[in-house]
Amino acid sequence: MNLTKNQNLRRYLWPCAGLLVLLIINAIIAPEFFHIEFKDGRFYGSLIDVLNRAAPVALLAIGMALVIATGGVDLSVGSIMAIAGAASAYYITKGVDNLAIIIGAGLLAGLIAGVINGLLVGYMSIQPIVATLILMVAGRGIAQLMNEGQIVTFDHAGFSFLGTGDFLGLPFPVVLVIITFIIVQLLTRRTALGLYIEAVGANPSASHYMGLNAKAIKMSVYCVAGLCAALAGMIAAADIKGSDANNAGLWLELDAILAVVIGGASLMGGRFSIFLAVIGALIIQTLTVTIILSGIPPKFNLLIKASAIIIVLLMQSPRFQQQLSQLNFWSKKKESNRV
Amino acid sequence: MNTTPVLQLKGINKIFPSVHALKDVDFSLRAGEIHALLGENGAGKSTLIKVMTGVYQRDGGDILLEGNPIFPNNTGDAQDLGISTVYQEVNLLPNLTVAQNIYLGREPRRFGLINWKKVNQDAAQLLKGYDLHIDVTLPLSHYSIAVQQLIAIARGVDMSAKVLILDEPTASLDADEVQSLFRIMRDLKARGIGIVFVTHFLDQVYAVCDRITILRSAELVGEFVAANLSRTELIGHMLGKELAELGEHKAQTNENRDEALLTLQGLGRNATLSAVDLQVCKGEVVGLAGLLGSGRTELCRLIFGVDKKHTGTVTFNGKAVNFSSPRDAIDAGMGLCPEDRKHDGILGQLSIRENMILARQIKQGWWKFISRKEQEEIANQYVKELSIATSDIEKPIEQLSGGNQQKVILARWLAANPSLLILDEPTRGIDIGAHAEIIRLIRKLCDQGLALVVASSELEELVAFSSKVIVLRDRNKVAELEGNDINPQRIMQAIAAS
Numbered sequence: 012m013n014l015t016k017n018q019n020l021r022r023y024l025w026p027c028a029g030l031l032v033l034l035i036i037n038a039i040i041a042p043e044f045f046h047i048e049f050k051d052g053r054f055y056g057s058l059i060d061v062l063n064r065a066a067p068v069a070l071l072a073i074g075m076a077l078v079i080a081t082g083g084v085d086l087s088v089g090s091i092m093a094i095a096g097a098a099s100a101y102y103i104t105k106g107v108d109n110l111a112i113i114i115g116a117g118l119l120a121g122l123i124a125g126v127i128n129g130l131l132v133g134y135m136s137i138q139p140i141v142a143t144l145i146l147m148v149a150g151r152g153i154a155q156l157m158n159e160g161q162i163v164t165f166d167h168a169g170f171s172f173l174g175t176g177d178f179l180g181l182p183f184p185v186v187l188v189i190i191t192f193i194i195v196q197l198l199t200r201r202t203a204l205g206l207y208i209e210a211v212g213a214n215p216s217a218s219h220y221m222g223l224n225a226k227a228i229k230m231s232v233y234c235v236a237g238l239c240a241a242l243a244g245m246i247a248a249a250d251i252k253g254s255d256a257n258n259a260g261l262w263l264e265l266d267a268i269l270a271v272v273i274g275g276a277s278l279m280g281g282r283f284s285i286f287l288a289v290i291g292a293l294i295i296q297t298l299t300v301t302i303i304l305s306g307i308p309p310k311f312n313l314l315i316k317a318s319a320i321i322i323v324l325l326m327q328s329p330r331f332q333q334q335l336s337q338l339n340f341w342s343k344k345k346e347s348n349r350v
Numbered sequence: 351m352n353t354t355p356v357l358q359l360k361g362i363n364k365i366f367p368s369v370h371a372l373k374d375v376d377f378s379l380r381a382g383e384i385h386a387l388l389g390e391n392g393a394g395k396s397t398l399i400k401v402m403t404g405v406y407q408r409d410g411g412d413i414l415l416e417g418n419p420i421f422p423n424n425t426g427d428a429q430d431l432g433i434s435t436v437y438q439e440v441n442l443l444p445n446l447t448v449a450q451n452i453y454l455g456r457e458p459r460r461f462g463l464i465n466w467k468k469v470n471q472d473a474a475q476l477l478k479g480y481d482l483h484i485d486v487t488l489p490l491s492h493y494s495i496a497v498q499q500l501i502a503i504a505r506g507v508d509m510s511a512k513v514l515i516l517d518e519p520t521a522s523l524d525a526d527e528v529q530s531l532f533r534i535m536r537d538l539k540a541r542g543i544g545i546v547f548v549t550h551f552l553d554q555v556y557a558v559c560d561r562i563t564i565l566r567s568a569e570l571v572g573e574f575v576a577a578n579l580s581r582t583e584l585i586g587h588m589l590g591k592e593l594a595e596l597g598e599h600k601a602q603t604n605e606n607r608d609e610a611l612l613t614l615q616g617l618g619r620n621a622t623l624s625a626v627d628l629q630v631c632k633g634e635v636v637g638l639a640g641l642l643g644s645g646r647t648e649l650c651r652l653i654f655g656v657d658k659k660h661t662g663t664v665t666f667n668g669k670a671v672n673f674s675s676p677r678d679a680i681d682a683g684m685g686l687c688p689e690d691r692k693h694d695g696i697l698g699q700l701s702i703r704e705n706m707i708l709a710r711q712i713k714q715g716w717w718k719f720i721s722r723k724e725q726e727e728i729a730n731q732y733v734k735e736l737s738i739a740t741s742d743i744e745k746p747i748e749q750l751s752g753g754n755q756q757k758v759i760l761a762r763w764l765a766a767n768p769s770l771l772i773l774d775e776p777t778r779g780i781d782i783g784a785h786a787e788i789i790r791l792i793r794k795l796c797d798q799g800l801a802l803v804v805a806s807s808e809l810e811e812l813v814a815f816s817s818k819v820i821v822l823r824d825r826n827k828v829a830e831l832e833g834n835d836i837n838p839q840r841i842m843q844a845i846a847a848s
Binding site: 202203209222 | 654656675676677679680681686688693694695696697698699700704708709711712713716717718719720744762
């Protein structure tokens with residue numbers, strides 16, 4: 012019994028340990044890193060900044076974790092961010108003041124994008140990487156059309172709260188991540204949906220023999236991914252008080268995929284953990300901060316990031332762990348003693 | 351006929367981590383003969399062929415080509431030595447032209463550049479020898495599978511083949527195409543090429559083959575001259591047990607057998623199964639007998655709604671039903687353990703617990719979540735009841751042995767509480783101990799009032815638990831045996847049509 016428990020524990024151990032190591036490095040380089048101060052009803056500090064900046068990728072990673080669990084991938088989430096931001100900006104600049112309509116427009120845009128991806132992947136059986144590439148490219152075009160080719164700026168206190176407000180002392184984007192996390196966690200782990208998603212990813216054929224409707228399940232995960240991306244897109248727009256179709260969420264789909272993979276998920280589908288996906292997003296953001304704090308010239312940023320990611324992924328690979336333990340002279344000696 | 355063997359395999363062994371796939375198998379192919387290699391699934395045919403062609407390395411034994419030992423490391427090696435293989439699914443490149451495919455990797459060159467004119471001319475000339483007058487500059491995918499297969503054969507033979515292996519080449523051909531393939535095969539035979547012919551169609555074996563080698567359960571049954579081996583003997587060798595050793599019909603008859611649970615009338619599907627009539631009663635086990643490709647699996651899939659029926663009616667529990675997906679069948683109270691456990695049965699990464707409760711969960715609906723505690727109770731109950739050898743229900747199912755995996759899949763359906771359970775080859779690829787347990791379990795379930803439809807290629811197994819046996823041949827129902835007629839001889843005769 013211990014063996015399997017250990018395996019499950021190990022899945023959580025590596026990403027969490029990775030995050031912890033990075034945090035400790037940060038604290039060594041910059042002793043004030045863990046310093047948090049409570050001012051004007053809100054927490055301030057580097058740690059809070061990391062959480063706040065990681066929020067958009069964390070949201071994307073939650074949706075992406077589900078998509079990847081079905082054996083798919085969603086390249087369009089960065090573009091969906093841009094569309095959602097543009098949709099909200101469109102209504103604000105049209106003079107709509109009702110926050111429900113403005114946010115509703117953004118979410119609806121994300122949902123429609125998710126439905127399109129779901130139709131292409133689930134019902135038309137197009138390879139996910141190709142199907143979502145369509146919207147990845149077209150999405151920015153759509154957002155540009157909505158913005159009429161301009162960077163649309165706006166001023167709407169209610170909407171800006173999404174990006175810059177705070178709740179219970181925490182930045183509101185962080186609160187949104189927590190709420191989304193709880194909703195998706197309940198939806199997948201307190202109903203059978205999570206198991207269905209894992210079943211379709213683990214063996215589509217066997218799932219079919221058990222009567223699972225893979226099409227509907229794929230549709231639902233792309234919709235969740237679309238909604239998460241819309242939320243992230245509105246946070247990004249609210250943060251800069253503007254909608255920039257060219258740059259909102261640019262390349263963030265890759266960070267989201269990376270976050271899920273760092274969280275130990277297999278791109279082949281199957282087991283998923285949205286908790287670990289969020290940890291993955293935090294690792295990426297913490298690493299960025301580490302590089303800045305350590306004073307390494309910015310031109311090394313990308314290379315260091317790539318190297319750190321390779322290390323994290325290697326540490327998670329069972330084969331690498333095995334080889335490592337074979338290299339380890341001490342453990343070899345122990346084994347031969349046993350014989 | 352030339353009697354010197356061109357290819358000889360002696361005492362071949364192949365051991366995989368979990369199975370001994372070939373045990374001291376001998377095989378000898380003469381130049382200028384067509385030699386059938388027969389056996390049911392899992393008998394070791396494909397492994398033997400893969401050893402000949404270098405896909406697998408043998409773990410023991412010798413391969414002699416024209417008397418010299420050879421050690422092919424891959425199909426390319428085997429090809430260079432003169433052993434060519436043509437598979438059921440043509441393994442050429444569909445988007446290259448016919449001519450490009452034929453000369454791939456050995457294009458005639460002029461001044462270092464490929465001489466495309468010569469490629470096309472030579473290809474057309476070569477195919478004429480096979481009675482194929484086609485445009486060689488069109489992509490391969492433009493032509494039917496039959497033509498593609500001939501092209502593959504032409505390519506193989508042109509690369510100086512001494513031995514040509516045809517692995518189920520006729521499975522996707524129609525009758526005319528099969529005849530022209532046979533003509534080519536006889537031509538090649540006359541040219542002194544040794545041909546290994548793998549097929550499930552016994553008519554075809556007798557139509558073209560000179561000799562027959564039969565494998566069963568990884569062992570050589572024997573080598574026979576086709577003309578001297580009757581069909582019944584042949585099937586007896588393939589399915590196991592000589593006629594004389596076969597036992598008596600042991601199945602018990604059940605009292606409440608009059609209540610019809612499932613009635614099929616003229617159930618069929620174009621190109622997979624012709625109209626089948628069948629009645630299954632409560633507490634009854636109906637056995638489906640027939641060789642591979644006879645329509646056993648197809649019938650199971652049709653009943654369960656995996657494939658859609660084209661003709662006929664299905665009545666289940668007194669209601670006319672028309673399943674369009676397995677989900678409909680499950681909701682109505684059926685379950686199906688598919689033939690290919692690994693591909694269609696287990697969810698490898700998921701735990702034993704999750705594998706067991708999933709069918710019940712799906713039947714209940716996703717919002718009526720079975721609590722973790724309840725899941726564990728169900729899993730522990732079935733682990734005990736079916737004596738599944740595992741210490742931990744959280745272990746991924748892929749870590750279990752084949753027999754225990756099969757028990758988990760059975761438990762999955764039992765947990766969903768069906769009234770009819772369809773088992774397609776429930777004992778394939780599992781060890782003897784688990785085999786006996788599963789047969790006992792089938793009997794027990796039937797005593798508890800469950801109706802079962804069990805497809806199997808093992809006759810003793812069918813005899814041991816069936817109260818009725820349906821025999822299928824060439825996608826037709828050819829016999830329905832009851833009572834004292836359920837014995838291996840009768841079943842075998844029905845399969846062989848003699």
